[in-house]
Amino acid sequence: MSNFIDEIQIRIQAGHGGAGSVHFHKEKFVEFGGPDGGDGGDGGDVVFLADTRVITLEQYLPDRLYSAEDGQAGTGNQRHGKNGADLILKVPIGTQIFDFETRELLYDFTKDGETVRLAQGGRGGKGNTFFKSSTHQTPRFAQPGEDGQRFSILLQLKLIADIGIVGLPNAGKSTLLAKITQAHPKIAGYAFTTLSPNLGVVRRHEDLYRYTVADIPGIIEGASKGVGLGLSFLKHIERVRGILFLFDGSNLYLEEELSMLRNELGSYNEALLQKPYLLVINKIDIWDDPNFSLEVQKSYSHLGEVFLISADKDINLDALLDKMDEVFFPDQIT
Ligand SMILES: Nc1nc2c(ncn2[C@@H]2O[C@H](COP(=O)(O)OP(=O)(O)OP(=O)(O)O)[C@@H](O)[C@H]2O)c(=O)[nH]1
Ligand SMILES: [Mg+2]
Structure with a gap:
């Protein structure tokens, strides 16, 4: 550690x-x-x-x-x-x-x-x-x-990261960081594996441009008041350009979790809520029914687009990076 x-x-x-x-x-x-x-x-x-x-x-x-x-x-x-x-x-x-x-x-x-x-x-x-x-x-x-x-x-x-991956403990944030960058964060099937932010660099289009991504330790209710790893790490996302909210697909409480996460970010610093963000559900490899993906997307359509991936099994990761370009770096796309 x-x-x-x-x-x-x-x-x-x-x-x-x-x-x-x-x-x-x-x-x-x-x-x-x-x-x-x-x-x-x-x-x-x-x-x-x-x-x-x-x-x-x-x-x-x-x-x-x-x-x-x-x-x-x-x-x-x-x-x-x-x-x-x-x-x-x-x-x-x-x-x-x-x-x-x-x-x-x-x-x-x-x-x-x-x-x-x-x-x-x-x-x-x-x-x-x-x-x-x-x-x-x-x-x-x-x-x-x-x-x-x-x-x-x-x-x-304060880390200077372009994008922060934010989510509950165990959502797969470190796994995602390890897949899209060269970083080697510790990954394990329990909460609070990550104790301090990890930083990685994403290289796009044969290094035409790069951006940094931080995997922030899991955020739980009360984090902004110091619960769990708390406040100390919220400050690392104050300066990001955008936020990738990552949710655990094996445990779908997306709306409640999103409002809790946004609430914690907002209590820490209102300005965090103005930043562009993406909603991403991870671990979709455990959904056996191929129609389930469509149903999930439909049921959350009122929240905007919800992106589905499996970080561990490499599902939709290239498409996610394209989506990140579009949402977070529109000026880079020619
Ligand atoms: N089935 C499945 N498991 C995954 C996937 N991505 C991550 N996991 C597993 O989920 C567990 C948690 O992954 P981590 O990447 O450590 O999660 P985290 O969000 O960084 O967790 P904390 O650091 O504790 O907040 C590990 O056992 C991973 O192997 C996935 O796409 N599918
Ligand atoms: Mg982690």
Whole structure:
């Protein structure tokens, strides 16, 4: 089982600026040289970088302090202290960073290679050389370095999937994902096999275009209030383009299940109900009577088109992909 962490609070600390130096030039036979204290180095910044190779936030430890390097102090002979190195923290695409106290959204990563400097390192202090003037020939002071910024943030990962497969536990969501993408989710005949969303890529028309599909853990009544795997995974479907509702054909309560699912999605976020969706019944291979399919479609005709498949036995999967193009990606079809 993968240990999928999708929300974590950490603290970040940019480097302190190095102190400016108080120093006087020393030379043989020169008793008192002028001031030559160098400036302190700047503290390093804390930088976040989105990287496609990173897929979870599990490398981060809760409440841990992540610090960039401090700047070094300036020294004599006007030597500038070394700047502190930036701390670069990699996060998956889809990560949002919030200020932990105010919950203000600080950054939203959507592209590979995107960076943001979240905590600025403190400036190094000026050495006493800087303060020399005609009226002040021998300043015996220098500036201290400034403090680096420090605060608590919340990292939250939302999968960026184009399509979400939503359904009750055991409907066959993972089986479908495994059939239409290269993903290898765990599949088993019991509820809540999938504990965290799985993501796969569908390649269409000899790779003319691709889209991502997420298999969301089973949703049960009360999910939006935290029942079952609950809320934590509803947020992964907030950004999808469309929803594929999958129902178990061995247990036909489509209307009740659909209204429960839509109710949970809607209580979590109204906007989810505005997205295009498809109704799909899975496991039709267990229907022995060939006329049963027609009857089922007829009885649900008031809900619109209901698509019938068997993910496991590969029935109607190509047609389903065509249908998905039509419903979810009309702009891609030429
Ligand atoms: N007969 C039949 N069984 C299927 C079909 N598709 C999936 N199954 C079976 O249904 C069971 C559940 O499949 P999963 O893909 O794990 O279901 P899920 O919706 O991902 O379940 P959770 O992760 O628990 O929510 C497994 O035993 C599958 O083999 C199908 O088309 N026909
Ligand atoms: Mg599953």
